[in-house]
Structures are given as structure tokens and as C-alpha cells.
């Protein structure tokens with residue numbers, strides 16, 4: 001053994017990030033939320049993560065099926081519980097079939113790389129989630145052509161599909177973009193794909209359980225339930241409060257994924273407690289379709305009152321409200337003051353968002369009381385930094 005430490009340069013890079021105010025630290029929370037605290041930082045949109053029917057189903061699934069899946073679905077990890085969850089998810093979403101993965105991230109990686117082989121062109125919105133970006137990078141390494149279009153620019157997406165020169169074409173887009181909370185023009189993208197014989201793959205991580213009638217998702221909201229040539233990935237870890245991911249789409253595609261999606265074939269199957277929890281949450285959602293509406297109303301109220309207080313808040317299409325801060329330092333200290341006042345908010349800064357676009361990210365929940373929303377609003381407004389941009393048309397923020 002020499003005395004060269006190959007990890008030393010990583011420590012130096014961490015010190016540089018810290019000096020630039022970019023350090024990221026874990027902050028483990030205790031099992032109980034402080035009394036009176038309001039959580040606007042997580043993605044537990046419908047309040048299911050701690051719902052007794054959901055946690056009870058997780059425990060029951062662990063007892064019946066085991067704490068882990070024990071192997072890949074194709075080897076030893078497939079259970080009737082997975083089958084039941086996939087059938088109910090497909091039925092709810094209006095897709096022919098569904099396949100669950102160990103996370104939304106692996107669902108996106110597996111879906112995109114299994115569809116876009118070396119002969120394909122992938123046309124991607126620049127604002128896509130990191131999991132779609134990584135999926136496109138993997139596809140590119142396998143020979144696919146990757147073309148990016150500016151966020152939300154449907155005309156550019158259409159032109160890229162028409163001009164790419166490859167026979168197999170696929171368009172990749174989030175439905176609800178996770179940082180600003182805006183919704184893509186799903187119907188317009190579907191038309192552009194249909195005109196060019198292209199597949200449309202959508203990431204509906206923030207749409208399932210949130211948008212569409214009864215939370216049936218962005219395809220349903222766009223009148224595209226079961227549309228040919230279209231598939232969606234979703235997560236079980238946001239509105240459903242569990243853990244895991246899913247792909248929803250035509251049966252032919254799902255069969256292809258079972259045999260070829262590397263993050264399905266080589267990954268241990270979704271853990272049974274997560275599958276049981278997601279199934280229980282899905283049944284709660286179906287049992288009370290008013291929850292997603294309440295969630296969207298709360299998001300709109302948060303946005304309207306922040307804007308009325310003069311802050312540059314996005315107008316939400318789903319559950320996410322983003323509020324611009326003057327600078328990355330101000331975003332960090334603003335979030336810290338909110339936390340001290342008992343309100344947890346997300347804080348997004350470069351490199352997660354472009355330079356100059358640091359912001360607080362607030363996520364509404366269906367289970368917040370009016371009084372909790374009042375308290376959250378009061379805390380965010382009272383803690384505002386002096387330099388917070390004012391409401392109004394701020395590039396990209398509506």
C-alpha cells in the first residue's frame with residue numbers, strides 16, 4: 001500500500017463546494033414531527049406516508065411476503081402482490097398494463113434505454129428530471145442520437161422530431177416539472193409524436209394522484225388515457241406515500257420491459273412492504289377522489305397569497321409552488337428562518353437550478369388544515385429576505 005489516498009481529491013472538492021456555499025448536509029429528522037410544525041418540503045402530497053391503512057398494509061405485506069423481494073422478479077422476487085398492484089395501477093391509470101420497479105428513477109432508466117436503442121433518436125425537454133437526463137445519457141452511450149429542446153418549446157420539439165433523420169424516434173418529457181411545478185403540453189406533444197411516428201414517454205411522477213380526474217394523472221387530464229404510442233413512468237413515493245416506481249403503457253411495451261429493461265432484469269424486485277403500502281394508498285385514493293382536488297386548491301391558495309404579499313411565486317398546475325429568492329445565500333437563510341418558525345420548505349439552488357434562479361420550493365398537501373396553511377404563509381412571508389424578487393413576470397416563472 002502506498003500512502004497516496006485516492007479519495008483525497010474528493011475532500012478537496014467538498015471543501016471548494018463548502019467555500020462556495022454549496023455544501024449539502026443530511027439532516028435526519030426524528031420519528032415525530034414537532035407539534036405544530038408544517039411540512040411543505042416533502043412529496044407526501046396526499047398524506048398517505050403515515051396513514052394507518054398504508055403503514056398497516058406495509059407491515060402486513062412484510063409478514064406475509066417478507067421484508068425484501070429476495071431476488072429479481074424474473075428469478076425469485078415475483079409475488080401475487082406485485083401482480084395485484086400492477087393490475088390495479090394499470091386500471092386506475094387507464095393503461096393496458098403496468099410494471100413496477102424499485103424506484104421511479106430505475107423505472108425511467110429502464111424504460112428509456114429499453115425503448116431507445118442505438119438506432120433511435122431521443123428528443124428531450126431541457127427541463128427534464130435528472131433520471132430522464134441520465135437515461136438519455138445511457139441511450140447516447142449505446143448509439144442513440146439525443147436532441148434537446150428548450151423547456152416547453154413544442155415547436156422546437158416538433159422540428160427536432162421531423163428533422164432528426166433516424167427511423168425510430170422517441171420524445172421524452174416530464175408532465176409536471178419538478179422544480180417550477182408547471183405542466184407540459186401533453187396533448188401537443190402527443191400530436192407532434194403521432195405526426196412523426198414517434199413514441200411519447202412521459203414522466204408522470206408529480207402527476208399521478210395529483211392532476212386529472214381523481215388524480216388519474218396527466219395523460220388522463222389531457223384526454224389521452226390508453227392512447228397508442230404513449231407510455232408513462234410514475235413513482236410510488238410521492239402521492240402514494242410508499243416507495244418504488246412504475247411504467248404504465250401498452251402490453252407489448254410492458255412485455256418488452258420485463259425481458260430487456262436492465263433496471264428491471266438485474267435489480268431486486270420491489271420490496272413487498274412498499275408494494276403493499278402503494279396498493280393500500282391507491283385504494284384510499286380511489287375511495288376518495290376529492291383528495292387531489294383539495295391538494296390543488298391548497299397549492300393555488302399558497303401561490304395566490306404569496307403573490308399577494310409581493311413574492312415571485314409560480315402559479316401551480318399541480319402541487320408544487322416555487323418562490324424565487326434573490327440569491328443562493330438568501331434562499332438558504334430564508335429556508336432556515338422558515339424552519340426555525342416551524343415550517344419546513346425545500347431550498348433549491350445551483351446546480352439543481354440555473355444560476356440566479358435559487359428558490360424555495362413549497363409542496364402542498366391534501367391533509368393540511370386551513371390553519372396550518374395560514375401559519376405556513378405567515379412564516380414564509382415574515383422570513384422573506386430583503387432582496388427577494390417581487391411578483392410579476394420573472395423569466396420562466398408565471
Ligand code: PMP
Nearest residue numbers: 103104105129178205235237244
Ligand atoms: N421523476 C421525477 C420528475 C421526480 O421528481 C423524481 C423524484 N425526485 C423521480 C422521477 C424519481 O422517482 P423516485 O424518487 O421514485 O426514484
